[in-house]
Amino acid sequence: MRLVIGNKNYSSWSLRPWILLRHGHIRFDEVRIPLFTFEGEQMIEDLCPARKVPVLYDDRLVLWDSFAICEYIADKHPNKRLWPDDAQQRARARAMSAEMHSGFDDLRSSMPMNCRRVVDGFEPDNASKMDINRIIQLWDDALRVSGGPWLFGRYSVADAMFAPVASRFRTYGIKLPKTTQRYADDVLADKPMLQWYEDAQHEAEVIDSAEV
Ligand SMILES: N[C@@H](CCC(=O)N[C@@H](CS)C(=O)NCC(=O)O)C(=O)O
Known part of the structure; x- marks a missing residue:
């Protein structure tokens, strides 16, 4: 593969x-x-x-x-077992993943992923704030039902789909409620994520349009 x-x-x-x-x-x-x-x-x-x-x-x-x-x-x-076992939880995990895949255009365009950067004093526009609030709601609902540590308890496709969002929240200094902040911290402290960040540090290319 x-x-x-x-x-x-x-x-x-x-x-x-x-x-x-x-x-x-x-x-x-x-x-x-x-x-x-x-x-x-x-x-x-x-x-x-x-x-x-x-x-x-x-x-x-x-x-x-x-x-x-x-x-x-x-x-x-x-x-x-990369999707939840329970059919209803699996359906919810799919809906969340699909929403990430097809939505959050404002957040994606105004806050591009940039693992190397931390941007001081960033203020999201209103449309991006709505995206951020929706993501907080999705994470919070899932974590409340599953009890964590991942969105549906065990690691699933939904966590992979939202991993870049945790990176964006850190880059642009987005303040989150406690439970969702803990989840975002876990995503960023996850071993494969640390490896991805390490590799990103060693890349020399700069894409100007993604440097907010
Ligand atoms: N819907 C596609 C989107 C893929 C996409 O937009 N990839 C970007 C990089 S993150 C890309 O290849 N951009 C290069 C280009 O547009 O030339 C997917 O989910 O795989």
């Missing part, structure tokens, strides 16, 4: 399947594309059917969307 990803510092969509694979202790090779560089454009042309990362290669399968990749990883490794 081979996962094609973008710059670790910036590529939030790449982080999702990468961290899920690492959490599941599933072996894979990693190919990193330095986005928006001459070399990167060539690699995107060669490796990414939708001209976006991430892309998963597994035998003859070429899979080009982060959520579909997470679903496939969970399907292929049922013993890793």
